Amino acid sequence: MQKGNISVQTENIFPIIKKFLYSDQEIFLRELVSNAVDATSKLKTLNRKGEFKGDIGEDTIDIMIDKEAKTLTIRDRGIGMTKEEVEKYLNQVALSSAQDFVDKYQEDASIIGHFGLGFYSAFMVADKVEVNTLSWKDGAEPVRWICEGDPSYEIGEGDRDFRGTDIILHVSDDSVQYLEDSEIEGLLNKYARFLPIPIRFGTKTETTYEESDVAVIEGEEKPEPVKVEKEVDNIINNPEPLWKKNPADLTDDDYKDFYRELYPMGQPPMFWIHLNIDFPFNLTGILYFPKVSGGLELQRNKIQLYSNQVYVTDDVKEIVPEFLTLLHGVIDSPDIPLNVSRSYLQADTNVKKITGYITKKVAEKLNSLFKDNREDYEAKWADLGVFVKYGMISEEKFYDRAKKFVLLENTDNRKFTIEEYKERIAENQTDKHDKVIGIYTADEDRQHTLVAGAIERGYDVLKLEHAIDAPFIQSLEQKEGMTFVRVDSATPDQLVQKDEEKELLLNEEEQTTVKDLFTTVVGEKGNVELKPLDTTDAPVQIVRNEFMRRMKEMQQLQGMDTSMFPDMYNVVVNANNPIVKDQILNNEDEAARTENATHLYQLALLSQQLLSGAELKAFVDRSVKMMK
Ligand SMILES: Nc1ncnc2c1ncn2[C@@H]1O[C@H](COP(=O)(O)OP(=O)(O)OP(=O)(O)O)[C@@H](O)[C@H]1O
Numbered sequence: 001m002q003k004g005n006i007s008v009q010t011e012n013i014f015p016i017i018k019k020f021l022y023s024d025q026e027i028f029l030r031e032l033v034s035n036a037v038d039a040t041s042k043l044k045t046l047n048r049k050g051e052f053k054g055d056i057g058e059d060t061i062d063i064m065i066d067k068e069a070k071t072l073t074i075r076d077r078g079i080g081m082t083k084e085e086v087e088k089y090l091n092q093v094a095l096s097s098a099q100d101f102v103d104k105y106q107e108d109a110s111i112i113g114h115f116g117l118g119f120y121s122a123f124m125v126a127d128k129v130e131v132n133t134l135s136w137k138d139g140a141e142p143v144r145w146i147c148e149g150d151p152s153y154e155i156g157e158g159d160r161d162f163r164g165t166d167i168i169l170h171v172s173d174d175s176v177q178y179l180e181d182s183e184i185e186g187l188l189n190k191y192a193r194f195l196p197i198p199i200r201f202g203t204k205t206e207t208t209y210e211e212s213d214v215a216v217i218e219g220e221e222k223p224e225p226v227k228v229e230k231e232v233d234n235i236i237n238n239p240e241p242l243w244k245k246n247p248a249d250l251t252d253d254d255y256k257d258f259y260r261e262l263y264p265m266g267q268p269p270m271f272w273i274h275l276n277i278d279f280p281f282n283l284t285g286i287l288y289f290p291k292v293s294g295g296l297e298l299q300r301n302k303i304q305l306y307s308n309q310v311y312v313t314d315d316v317k318e319i320v321p322e323f324l325t326l327l328h329g330v331i332d333s334p335d336i337p338l339n340v341s342r343s344y345l346q347a348d349t350n351v352k353k354i355t356g357y358i359t360k361k362v363a364e365k366l367n368s369l370f371k372d373n374r375e376d377y378e379a380k381w382a383d384l385g386v387f388v389k390y391g392m393i394s395e396e397k398f399y400d401r402a403k404k405f406v407l408l409e410n411t412d413n414r415k416f417t418i419e420e421y422k423e424r425i426a427e428n429q430t431d432k433h434d435k436v437i438g439i440y441t442a443d444e445d446r447q448h449t450l451v452a453g454a455i456e457r458g459y460d461v462l463k464l465e466h467a468i469d470a471p472f473i474q475s476l477e478q479k480e481g482m483t484f485v486r487v488d489s490a491t492p493d494q495l496v497q498k499d500e501e502k503e504l505l506l507n508e509e510e511q512t513t514v515k516d517l518f519t520t521v522v523g524e525k526g527n528v529e530l531k532p533l534d535t536t537d538a539p540v541q542i543v544r545n546e547f548m549r550r551m552k553e554m555q556q557l558q559g560m561d562t563s564m565f566p567d568m569y570n571v572v573v574n575a576n577n578p579i580v581k582d583q584i585l586n587n588e589d590e591a592a593r594t595e596n597a598t599h600l601y602q603l604a605l606l607s608q609q610l611l612s613g614a615e616l617k618a619f620v621d622r623s624v625k626m627m628k
Pocket of ligand 1 (some may be wrong): 031035036039076078079080081090091093094095117118119165295398
């Protein structure tokens with residue numbers, strides 16, 4: 001064997017590779033397996049071009065563990081290397097890429113996990129790396145290269161008798177987990193699952209049931225099928241993943257099956273988009289729309305990013321707009337720079353274009369679903385709505401596209417686009433300032449009394465019941481010139497403010513008496529207002545200021561302290577309801593007067609499910625007493 005020194009300035013490189021990459025050690029396998037894939041693909045290209053005329057034969061890449069020898073081997077049947085190539089590629093090219101990494105790492109430690117450290121990442125887990133290779137070239141001699149994790153290496157004659165390369169890692173004592181089958185299989189499943197060349201990890205037992213060959217006797221039952229166990233190659237990957245295929249050749253079932261392959265536990269997706277673009281950047285992939293009616297947080301980190309079928313990460317925050325991280329699926333692009341820091345990625349123009357492209361595709365898909373089959377789109381709205389609204393509040397460009405297909409649903413479960421809805425309510429729900437007022441409930445069941453009150457007045461009531469709806473209507477208010485009020489934000493006649501002033505049927509003295517009495521009854525909990533409502537409107541009603549309530553909700557949504565917004569409400573006493581006159585003003589008995597006022601107030605609380613505890617008991621007791 002001939003001896004050599006890799007390079008002088010590499011003194012530091014091995015300790016740095018070992019020490020600093022500790023947290024992301026496992027990428028060594030991705031790097032070495034991708035090199036093996038590259039070497040095999042290159043051979044196929046040479047063959048296609050007619051430069052390599054021999055027989056390619058088996059192209060499978062083997063990953064092998066030898067527990068006794070404490071080695072992990074990556075074997076390919078690719079182009080191999082001549083002695084000159086080993087010296088050039090491993091001692092110079094690979095080393096300079098490792099050197100490059102170390103330099104960049106010292107500037108910005110966040111590049112880890114997004115940098116292909118390449119061949120030298122082997123030294124994260126191995127004390128000694130042996131390369132056994134035979135080039136495809138005519139007359140090439142086998143070569144063996146050994147390096148023990150310091151700048152010196154040996155190169156000499158090898159004993160390999162078939163084309164390709166073995167990378168043999170002598171696994172170090174602190175990395176013995178990489179000698180475990182389960183660990184390696186796990187890593188291969190993560191990084192190599194869709195590589196384009198078959199990856200074999202030993203064998204596995206396959207069980208099938210075959211028809212018994214015992215002759216069937218007439219009149220007797222067919223013999224049971226026979227269980228047959230066979231040792232077969234354990235091929236880790238699907239070398240032709242769906243996203244690489246032509247959408248025209250695929251059926252819905254193909255997409256659903258692939259989804260199950262990616263997320264075996266997931267519910268079936270609602271629909272999907274097949275991405276396929278080659279200019280101005282290269283990108284393929286499939287994005288699935290899951291059902292997102294529940295929380296927003298649970299579903300993230302489901303999009304997997306690949307670069308030429310090599311798994312890179314499932315953290316795609318910088319590549320797809322935030323709201324799209326709710327989607328599932330795969331994006332594959334060799335044009336996304338993976339070997340740079342995240343901040344650089346955000347500024348990268350290709351990445352920006354990719355983000356824009358994906359957003360546009362998603363909007364187009366939704367638009368065509370809406371246009372082509374509105375009924376089906378409406379049926380999916382419960383699962384789609386959160387996603388669309390989230391997109392609208394977080395991406396200006398998406399808002400502009402989505403405002404044509406975002407739906408508003410009313411209490412009759414009818415759904416309208418923004419334009420349709422505005423038209424529907426314009427006549428009845430335009431206020432004195434010419435604003436179109438959307439009336440909504442956040443809880444149809446709880447607010448039933450108020451919803452019914454509004455509907456009785458001829459108003460339409462929307463259901464806006466999800467946490468996302470508060471910021472969503474805020475953006476509709478800013479951009480569509482509408483105003484939204486919740487059913488409990490005013491008495492029904494004041495939800496849409498008109499100019500007509502009603503006459504108050506009580507004189508000033510009577511007004512003061514009623515107001516004072518209710519102020520005493522309500523105490524600190526609310527402000528009492530006296531209003532001339534319809535004689536048939538409830539005698540007492542509870543309302544909450546829309547603006548204050550929403551401020552509080554938004555702050556809660558952001559996890560902020562909301563103690564400075566007390567849970568105050570207004571108690572509106574309908575001065576024109578005859579009960580107020582008959583049971584309070586005209587009642588001689590002072591105790592009965594207070595009791596009646598309390599009862600009316602508690603009735604109002606009860607109708608909004610705000611009555612509980614001792615107050616509720618007192619109310620029930622009093623009601624029973626009244627019946628006697
Ligand atoms: N299994 C292999 N068969 C043939 N050549 C190989 C093999 N592994 C590595 N090489 C050669 O060594 C070179 C350096 O490999 P290394 O992995 O360090 O960098 P790279 O693959 O060029 O880039 P990257 O940093 O993205 O991995 C390769 O470009 C290739 O020419």
